[in-house]
Amino acid sequence: xxxxxxxxxxxxxxxxxxxxxxxxxxxxxxNAFNEEYQDLITRYAWGEIWxxxxxxxxxxxxxxxxxxxxxxxxxxxxxxxxxxxxxxxxREEIKEVLLQCAIYAGVPAANTAFHQAQEVFAEMDKAT
Numbered sequence: 386x387x388x389x390x391x392x393x394x395x396x397x398x399x400x401x402x403x404x405x406x407x408x409x410x411x412x413x414x415x416n417a418f419n420e421e422y423q424d425l426i427t428r429y430a431w432g433e434i435w436x437x438x439x440x441x442x443x444x445x446x447x448x449x450x451x452x453x454x455x456x457x458x459x460x461x462x463x464x465x466x467x468x469x470x471x472x473x474x475x476r477e478e479i480k481e482v483l484l485q486c487a488i489y490a491g492v493p494a495a496n497t498a499f500h501q502a503q504e505v506f507a508e509m510d511k512a513t
Contacts, residue, residue, distance in 0.1 A: 395432025455490035
């Protein structure tokens with residue numbers, strides 16, 4: 386697979402997981418400063434890692450949520466909470482991930498993540 390194929394595969398997965406609206410905003414906001422970065426994450430995060438057959442997307446979503454909690458990456462965490470539903474993740478599973486994170490990543494990190502997840506859930510409920 387060459388870089389063009391990897392980018393195309395990555396964009397397909399990125400759209401499937403994050404949704405067309407999110408990806409379209411990202412593409413629209415490309416500029417000379419961030420264009421190479423966007424290409425990099427599309428090819429490698431989405432085209433190389435998320436396309437691997439070793440783990441289902443559902444599992445990858447749970448892992449990303451836990452890692453975003455542990456690394457205290459709130460904006461990415463909230464984005465991936467939204468995205469997790471496209472991979473079949475449930476609110477109950479997100480709660481379980483956050484409980485696990487409380488023990489292994491710390492109660493303050495999990496506390497923040499619980500609040501952030503509830504914000505996302507409220508936004509999603511309001512939109513339906």
